[in-house]
Amino acid sequence: MRNFLLLILVITACTPKASNEELTDSARPNILFIMADDHAQKAISAYGGGLIETPNIDRLAQEGALFENSFVTNSICAPSRAVMLTGKFSHINGKRDNLDVFDASQPMFPKLLQREGYETALIGKWHLKSTPQGFDDWKILIDQGDYYTPEFVTNTDTFQQEGYVTDIITDYVLDFLKGRKKQKPFCLFYHHKAPHRNWMPDLEDLKMFAEEDLPVPPTFFDDYEGREAAATAEMRIADMFLSMDMKLHPENYEVENGKGGNDRFDAESAWKGSYNRMTDAQKAAWDAHYDTINAAFANANLSGKELALWKYQRYMKDYLRCIKSVDDNVGRVLDYLDESGLAENTLVVYTSDQGFYLGEHGWYDKRFMYEQSFRTPLLMRLPGTVSPGLRVQELVQNIDYAPTFLDFARVDIPNDYQGLSLKSLLTQQPVDWREALYYHYYEYPDGWHKVKRHYGVRTDRYKLIHFYHDIDTWELYDLQKDPDELNNLYGIDAYAEVQHRLHQKLKELRTQYGDS
Structure with a gap:
């Protein structure tokens, strides 16, 4: 018996032990952070908007959690991104509006993950006027980016890529997933341009909604009584550009009379530039769809409410078509996660940088603390940790994303973070949660839309x-x-x-x- 025990001790002592790092990496989830730009909650079918079916994004709600009360701290593109990266409000991270340059040298959660052994990558939209930091690999659009033949920047190169931006970003995401360092967990930012203005759909989606009229919100002709700031804002669909927004050519109208939120902006030149990014074959397919519509508009001589309603239909159909492509491409990535076995240990997050107006109050765009732009979609899936079909009711905000990612990755959350980890809500643990949200918007008088x-x-x-x-x-x-x-x-x-x-x-x- 004594000799048997000695043999067991020898075998145990000689057996290689996994390092703490290996044990941690095998337990820590990968993070796939998907973000669209200006994706309204009601344009996701899991949120019950009734405008469009988004079966792939809906999978995250069916197989994970949907946050019913998800909000932002500052409803505008670049500041919202800075909040997500830093876990801090705009006045603390220094990115108050789209005009500010974000200081990427400050602490951000990707840097902390990178330091703790994660492979980090950013693909798609950055939009912060500075060079990304905290990423092992990055491939970003210049500023807003373009829908067709977009230009990308890496740490070594700048180049154009023929094709449609949502497809291209997804191609690069799949390339990363297939070529990643298998021994490391990853945190991958999969950030779309779409459905940001000027809403140029993929050619294969142009026929969607062609034979139907979309429902008009009951507040479309709001008179803004008792709301001075709403009355003076320049976000009305009725004032959209005929050229850049409606995609009409000069021969389709007498004069560009849309203000578009910035009457100093050369909308006709901008639209010409966007259109000319398409190849001849793409232009032919585009024109085959739009030329008949544009000619009918030219002959209709619309004005007043009729013109506003025509613009609404044109805007909404193109906006939703852009979302169709986002959903299709999210499906490509989710399918790869399933096929590769990565889905079981990957926290998948889908959100937007903020909400968006889809005709409510007669508006498009965002900025206000009113519900449609204050709210943002948020869905999270992690099999075995997040119960399928979970609906989270608590008030959450985009300052909560950074501490959540760190918490799941078992990385200490900095004491100066202003957000809360959502992990306890996702795992349905008792928690003393916030009762109120704070919001602050700054971009006035400079910038667009006069909010x-x-x-x-x-x-x-x-x-x-x-x-x-x-x-x-x-x-x-x-x-x-x-x-x-x-x-x-x-x-x-x-x-x-x-x-x-x-x-x-x-x-x-x-x-x-x-x-x-």
Whole structure:
């Protein structure tokens, strides 16, 4: 017996042991961070919008979690991306608006993952006016990028790639997944341009909705009564450019009379440049679809409400067609994860940099703290950890993404992060969660669309907003009774106690987040 025990000890001592790093890497999930640009919640069928079917994005809701109350901190492209990278509000990370240059040398969660053994990559849209840091590999669009024959930048090269941008970005993502370092977990940013303005669909999707009219939101002809900032904003679909937005050519109209949110912008030249990025074959396919529509418009001589409604249909069909391509390509990547065996240990996240107006209040674009642009889609899947079909009701925000990724990767979350890890919500563990959200938008008077600066607080039922700079107005909404936010209740006696409580909560949050 004694000799047998000695033999066991010898065998145990001689058996190679896995290193702590190997054990950790085998347990830590890969992270696939998918982000679209300007993807409204209601344009995902899992959210019940009824506008379009998105079966591939819906898979993440069916096989994982959908966040019912997901929001941003600053509803505009580049600042939202900076918030996600840093886990901090715009006034802390320094990227308040699209005009600021983001300081990529500051701490960001990809750097922490990289330091802890993750292979990190960024493919698609960066849009932060600086060179990416914290990524082993990156291939990014220049600024907004182009839908056809887009130009890409790497750390060694700048080049054009013929084709459609959503397909191309996905091709590069699949190339990374197939060629990645197998011994390391990865964090891959798969960031689309679409469905950002000017909404140029893939040629194979042009026939979608061709024979139908899309439903018009009941607030499309909003008069903005009691909402001064809404009344002065320049985001109306009725004012969209005939050229760049509607994709009409000069022969289809007498004069470009759209303001497009920036009457100094040369929309006709911009549209000509976008159109000419297509090859001759692509132009032929494009013209075969649009020329008849454009000629009918030229003969119709529309004005007033009729013109606004025509623009709405043209805008919405092209917007949704762009989303069809995003969904198709997300499906390509999800299929590869399944086929390669990566799906079982990959946290897949789908979101947008913010929401978007799809005709509500007569608008397109984002920026406001009103629901359609304040909300953003958020879906997460991790088999074996996140229960299929989970619906998360808590108030979450894009400052929560960075701590969530670090938490799942078993990396310490920095003390100065202002967001909360969503892991406890995803694993349905008891947690003392936030009761209110803070928001702050800055891009005025510079930039596009003339949306006033504002900040505010939102609870599960109420919202208080302060517009400032060259205006000083307050708005209060009861979202339960007025989900469209048409009736400003600020100063109404019946809501005096609610107003007082919201002012107190707003003061607390501004102090908590250091924004006073």
